Amino acid sequence: MIKFSNVSKRYPGGQEALRNVSFAIGAGELVFLTGRSGAGKSTLFKLIPAIERPTSGSVVVNGQNVSAIKPAAVPILRRNLGLVFQDQKLLYDRSVIDNVLLPLAFSGFAPKEAARRARAALDKVGLLSREKANPIQLSGGEQQRVAIARAVANRPAILIADEPTANLDADSAAAIIAIFVSFQQVGVTVLIATHDMALIERSGGRVLRLEAGELVAGGDPQ
Amino acid sequence: MNAWFSQHVQAFKGALRKLAAQRASSLLNVLVIGIALALPAGGYVILGNLQGIAARFSLEPQLSVFLEPGARPADRDGLEKRLRNDPRMAAVRFVPRDEALAELRKTEGIAEVIAALNQNPLPDAFVIRLKDIPPDQLEALAAELGRLPGVGHVQADSAWARRLSALIGVGRLGIALLAALLAAGLVAVTFNTIRLQVLTQREEIEVARLLGATDGFIRRPFYYLGAIQGLAGGMVGLAVLAGSLALLNQGIRTLAETYGSSFHLTFLAPGDALAVALFASLLGWLGAYLSVSVYLRGMGPR
Ligand SMILES: Nc1ncnc2c1ncn2[C@@H]1O[C@H](COP(=O)(O)OP(=O)(O)OP(=O)(O)O)[C@@H](O)[C@H]1O
Ligand SMILES: [Mg+2]
Numbered sequence: 188m189i190k191f192s193n194v195s196k197r198y199p200g201g202q203e204a205l206r207n208v209s210f211a212i213g214a215g216e217l218v219f220l221t222g223r224s225g226a227g228k229s230t231l232f233k234l235i236p237a238i239e240r241p242t243s244g245s246v247v248v249n250g251q252n253v254s255a256i257k258p259a260a261v262p263i264l265r266r267n268l269g270l271v272f273q274d275q276k277l278l279y280d281r282s283v284i285d286n287v288l289l290p291l292a293f294s295g296f297a298p299k300e301a302a303r304r305a306r307a308a309l310d311k312v313g314l315l316s317r318e319k320a321n322p323i324q325l326s327g328g329e330q331q332r333v334a335i336a337r338a339v340a341n342r343p344a345i346l347i348a349d350e351p352t353a354n355l356d357a358d359s360a361a362a363i364i365a366i367f368v369s370f371q372q373v374g375v376t377v378l379i380a381t382h383d384m385a386l387i388e389r390s391g392g393r394v395l396r397l398e399a400g401e402l403v404a405g406g407d408p409q
Numbered sequence: 410m411n412a413w414f415s416q417h418v419q420a421f422k423g424a425l426r427k428l429a430a431q432r433a434s435s436l437l438n439v440l441v442i443g444i445a446l447a448l449p450a451g452g453y454v455i456l457g458n459l460q461g462i463a464a465r466f467s468l469e470p471q472l473s474v475f476l477e478p479g480a481r482p483a484d485r486d487g488l489e490k491r492l493r494n495d496p497r498m499a500a501v502r503f504v505p506r507d508e509a510l511a512e513l514r515k516t517e518g519i520a521e522v523i524a525a526l527n528q529n530p531l532p533d534a535f536v537i538r539l540k541d542i543p544p545d546q547l548e549a550l551a552a553e554l555g556r557l558p559g560v561g562h563v564q565a566d567s568a569w570a571r572r573l574s575a576l577i578g579v580g581r582l583g584i585a586l587l588a589a590l591l592a593a594g595l596v597a598v599t600f601n602t603i604r605l606q607v608l609t610q611r612e613e614i615e616v617a618r619l620l621g622a623t624d625g626f627i628r629r630p631f632y633y634l635g636a637i638q639g640l641a642g643g644m645v646g647l648a649v650l651a652g653s654l655a656l657l658n659q660g661i662r663t664l665a666e667t668y669g670s671s672f673h674l675t676f677l678a679p680g681d682a683l684a685v686a687l688f689a690s691l692l693g694w695l696g697a698y699l700s701v702s703v704y705l706r707g708m709g710p711r
Pocket of ligand 1 (some may be wrong): 198222225231
């Protein structure tokens, strides 16, 4: 589903955030991406929906080489991915349900079907009763769950999340990871970036470990 | 198709919501657009009316051929024959000097003046109605007739209509310039209001892009916003124009009646009015297009 081959990423500032990273994730796998702050997790995350482009190497998602994707094809790529951003990127000028409806509006769903899917996604993360609330009125963990609901409303085959449990207590973090595991169980490919080792050990998925931009564990034997 | 349609409906509704959310500034924008449009449209209406007058007269150009005071009857008969055989003449009427004098006597205040004269100062004349003839040939014809024996003076009665026509041409150019300037102004006004709107929504735009919205999807509500604002402005402009004409006509009617005329200013033809409204809408769309394009380009490539 996702294949990185000798991927390096150097930001214009001169910082090399990823160095010669290679790995493959199969369909239906649950994979954790870990490493210290600044190791390159978010950078790797951003290469998958073509938010950033690799300096060298190739990133293939669902058979499509996204490192050389045409700008016009980017929207379709992103619609087929479930994305949970490190800073969530919720909109605070509208209700929870409207946040979840946003990606459905441009994916070509009729309003009724869109509303049905948005409710189903909120139900899945246990927030259906708060659909009319503004995200600002929710706790940090609840906001994380709104972001997850928005990511899965399209029913993507690939779900990637950047630190979805940051700043949460252990129980809330476990609850969120449980949601991801439930998606994996219905066949969704899940990639979660986190530096919470305890959480990873309890969940028991494959682990990719980054150190200063280099993949030191979990990658393909070169 | 259904989804495409519902996306447009949503974009349209979103645009209306944005307008409603900023009622005061939307209203002011619409007023500015309306007044700016009413100016050239009003000029166009007045010129159209003037042209109607000019056309009515220049359609039937008249020539008055005055004979020399001492012209002999033979000259007069020869001239009449010459004129009646000319294919360019639609009708030739002979006005003897006595008849002209009698006509003049009927005019109030002139009778006393004429009574004071002991002889008729008027020459015999032919009043000629011409077939349709281009204005520039009228002058040549007048000169040609002036060279005939016995002819004292030839007057082309529609010369003023021709001057009016030329004046209208100049006015038309002036109005086209005014319209172009104001159209650019309207684009600038919409550009700016849409820019502000885009800036207040930049977070939504950023998130929508990250989640896979096409630029078309992002642009669409702003296009509607610009077009609706322009259309509303166009309609306000037409209303302002109609109101102004009604006011002007009150004055013009009483003035025209004293001249026994029923002249009044007529409003734009329905097609022209529709064109004004659609043009305003198009300008609004253009302003929105430029504004959103500049903003999206500033966001850089994906
Ligand atoms: N847009 C950018 N421009 C320049 N350098 C960047 C940019 N984004 C990240 N970097 C650099 O790249 C390196 C990796 O950053 P990245 O955000 O991928 O780390 P991370 O593993 O996600 O860290 P964290 O756990 O703190 O989120 C860092 O040294 C960072 O300074
Ligand atoms: Mg990060």
